[in-house]
Structures are given as structure tokens and as C-alpha cells.
Amino acid sequence: MEVPANQANGDLNPSLKLAIAVAIAESRRRQKLPPPPPAASTAACDNSESDAIKWKRKAKQRKEEILRLKEDLKIAEDGVHQDVFPQHVSCKCYFYDNLGQLSPKHESDQKRSRDVLRRRFLRQVRLRERKRSRRDGSLLGSSIPVAEIAIENEMEQLRASVDFLVELCETSSPLEAQEGNFKNWSHQAVDFILATLRALLSTGKIDETIESIVSSLIVRLVRRMCNGSEGDESLHCDNNFQFYVQHLLRKLGSDPYVGQRVILSISQRISIVAESLLFMDPFDGAFPRMHSCLYIMIQLDEFLISDYLLSWSASQDFDIRLLEEWVISIFHARKALELLESRNSLYMLYMDRVVGDLTRLLGQVSFVQKLRPDTLAKLFG
Structure with a gap:
């Protein structure tokens, strides 16, 4: 394309610049296109093939x-x-x-x-x-x-x-x-x-x-x-x-619904195991396992009472009747362990520690006002 002499110095008007740019772009596009088909009769076939390729690609x-x-x-x-x-x-x-182990006092919950x-x-x-x-x-x-x-x-x-x-x-x-x-x-x-x-x-x-x-x-x-x-x-x-x-x-005992039932079940089982040990030969092979079971159950009662009793009482749906039931069960378990004191005084030592924690915590005013007199008599009698 020839450019007039008076515009060769670069003073092209905008319309001419746009025309030149469009021409260059069209020329480059044509150079990238594939060569035209040799015969017009194959145009329809090529269109079908290109459509098939396009849909396959999609x-x-x-x-x-x-x-x-x-x-x-x-x-x-x-x-x-x-x-x-x-x-x-x-x-x-x-x-x-x-x-x-017993939980440290005033331990903060970390979420x-x-x-x-x-x-x-x-x-x-x-x-x-x-x-x-x-x-x-x-x-x-x-x-x-x-x-x-x-x-x-x-x-x-x-x-x-x-x-x-x-x-x-x-x-x-x-x-x-x-x-x-x-x-x-x-x-x-x-x-x-x-x-x-x-x-x-x-x-x-x-x-x-x-x-x-x-x-x-x-x-x-x-x-x-x-x-x-x-x-x-x-x-x-x-x-x-x-x-x-x-x-x-x-x-699991952190929830009062579960925890109180765990204490009740454990205390009842302590009484049963204590009675079984009373009539068992110390040289029996099952004796060491029952001794271990008795110790670990007493310890679990101590953990639950020490860890959660106060927090349980703060719950709105705290069952005070269930509390009285397992408190009485603990004293029954203690009485059953008294019979074993001649064989092993550690049982009573551990159980007295449980009862001591229980009495100390239930001695607060909030509990004294709710407990029945017979339960209080067992605690402080």
C-alpha cells in the first residue's frame, strides 16, 4: 500500500491508521488459515468433519x-x-x-x-x-x-x-x-x-x-x-x-447423665467383687486380676467425684435422687470392703479417701439443702 508523500512523515489521520491496522490483522489471519479445499464438492464433507471434531473436543x-x-x-x-x-x-x-492421675485443681479447659x-x-x-x-x-x-x-x-x-x-x-x-x-x-x-x-x-x-x-x-x-x-x-x-x-x-463421666450412672454401676460392682474376694483362695489364679479390678474401680469413683461433682450440681437437669442412690451405694461398698481389711488394708485406705472427698463436697450448703436426712446421716454420722 502506497502512502502519500505528504503523509510519509507519520502525520497519518486516524481513519487511515485504522484502515492499515485492519488490513494487517486480516492479512495475518489469512496466513494462519488452512489452504482452501481443491474442489467445491468436498466443502459439505469438510464442514461435517469439522463439526464432528468440534463436538468431540467439547x-x-x-x-x-x-x-x-x-x-x-x-x-x-x-x-x-x-x-x-x-x-x-x-x-x-x-x-x-x-x-x-487426679486432675490438677483449677485446671482450665483448653479448646x-x-x-x-x-x-x-x-x-x-x-x-x-x-x-x-x-x-x-x-x-x-x-x-x-x-x-x-x-x-x-x-x-x-x-x-x-x-x-x-x-x-x-x-x-x-x-x-x-x-x-x-x-x-x-x-x-x-x-x-x-x-x-x-x-x-x-x-x-x-x-x-x-x-x-x-x-x-x-x-x-x-x-x-x-x-x-x-x-x-x-x-x-x-x-x-x-x-x-x-x-x-x-x-x-464420658463429664456428662452428669453418664457420670452418675457410672459411679452407681461401679459402686455396686465393688460390693460384688469384695464379697467374691472374701471367699476366694488368695493363691487362686483369678485373685490378682480381681484385686486389680477392685483397685481401678475405687480409683475411678474417686476421679469422677473429684473431677465433676461440683460441675454436675450446676447443671439444670442434675438428678438429685440418682445422687442419693449412688451415695448410699458407695457406703455399702465401703462396708463390704471392711470385711477385707484383715487381708488388705489398702482397700479401706482408698475407699476412705473416696468417702472423704464425697463428704467434703456434699457438705456444701447447696447440697445439704437438697439431700434427704437419711443420706445426710450416712455422710456425717
Whole structure:
């Protein structure tokens, strides 16, 4: 394109500049296009092939997009992008602090994020599958109100988490208790049980089903805590695992609904074991295991009373009648242990320490005004 001489010095008007730019762009576009077909008869065929290629390319892009979205969904469900705890490490929230020891006084509660461990626990228990199967069964297509369905779901979650925790304790060996997986799973199971139980109790509908689930949890864990290994060579190792189960009961006892029932069950079992030891030969192979069981149960009563009695009493739904029942049960257990004092005076020493803590805490005005006279007479008589 020739440029006039009077405009060769660069004083081009805007219209001419635009025309030149358009011409250059069109020229470059034409250079990039494939050569035209040799015959006009093949134009329709080429158009069909180009359309097929275009749709194949779009289908491939859509498939890649779907695969990418599936991967993103899997990452979001697994929480991999937030998983700061490797699978093999121990729980990071100090759940097993003070294992087998009294809690320090005035200890402040430290709240730590446990979202990742909680997601792992929920996946392990497979609550979603159990809930889906229940919906596909009796609840599907029924006229049950939404509120009752929600309560049924919470009940199913409580039952599933209780079964998971008990099975974990029953199938784990003493050595596995030291590993991170046991600590992670057991911790999250305890937290989930307490959260679900509080949600159910907040509805005000405490029925026999909840009572049955909680009682089953206590009985099965106490049985696992007291059952020793066969053979004296593994007794010390198994005692270590007993402390882990004791600690789980101790943590579950932070809720007054569970804690008071644990004390009642433990106190009644102390009386039974004490009577059995009274008529047992000290050289019997089962004697050391029963002795260990008796000690660890007395210690658990002391932990629960020392840790939680005052906080329980501050709860609005604190059951004062249940309190009186297990207080009387503790004194019955103490009387049963008096008969063993000639064999082992440590039993009475430990039990007197429990009774001392109980009397000191229940001697406060808030309790004295609520307790019946016969219960007070046992405490201060």
C-alpha cells in the first residue's frame, strides 16, 4: 500500500491508521488459515468433519471437567486440604492427659480444633450408610413428623458411636492402645457420644432407649476394664490397657447423665467383687486380676467425684435422687470392703479417701439443702 508523500512523515489521520491496522490483522489471519479445499464438492464433507471434531473436543473437555469436579468433591469430603494430622500420629488435643492421675485443681479447659479427627471418625463409623438404610426401611414414606425423624437419627448416631467405641476397646490389644489410631478413634468416639447425648437430652425426651444405650455402654466398658488377660506374664501389660478404658469412662463421666450412672454401676460392682474376694483362695489364679479390678474401680469413683461433682450440681437437669442412690451405694461398698481389711488394708485406705472427698463436697450448703436426712446421716454420722 502506497502512502502519500505528504503523509510519509507519520502525520497519518486516524481513519487511515485504522484502515492499515485492519488490513494487517486480516492479512495475518489469512496466513494462519488452512489452504482452501481443491474442489467445491468436498466443502459439505469438510464442514461435517469439522463439526464432528468440534463436538468431540467439547465432549472431551466436558469429561475432563467432570473428572476434575469429582476429584474436588472427594478432596472436600475427605478434608485432605485441611488434614494437618497424619494418619499415624497420636491425638494432639491432650485427651489422655492425667491418665491414672487426679486432675490438677483449677485446671482450665483448653479448646482445640479437632475437625479433621472428627471427620475421620464419622467416616470410620459409616453413619451415612446406616442412616440411609434406616431411611430406606421403616422411615421411608411414613407419616412420622420431621422432629421425630431427627430424634431417631440422633438415636441411631448414638447407638452407632457406642458400638464403635466398645468394639474398639474389645478388639484392641494393650500394645495398640499406645498407638495413635486407638487414641484418635477413642477420643473422637467419646466426643461424639457426649455431643449426641446432649442433643438428645436437650429435647427433654429421655426414654428407655437412651437409658438402655447408656447402660449398655457403661456395663460393656466396665467389663472390658475389669477383664484381665489369661496368664500372669501379661498381667502388667493388660493393666496398662485397663487404665485406658478407665480414662474413657472418666471422660464420658463429664456428662452428669453418664457420670452418675457410672459411679452407681461401679459402686455396686465393688460390693460384688469384695464379697467374691472374701471367699476366694488368695493363691487362686483369678485373685490378682480381681484385686486389680477392685483397685481401678475405687480409683475411678474417686476421679469422677473429684473431677465433676461440683460441675454436675450446676447443671439444670442434675438428678438429685440418682445422687442419693449412688451415695448410699458407695457406703455399702465401703462396708463390704471392711470385711477385707484383715487381708488388705489398702482397700479401706482408698475407699476412705473416696468417702472423704464425697463428704467434703456434699457438705456444701447447696447440697445439704437438697439431700434427704437419711443420706445426710450416712455422710456425717
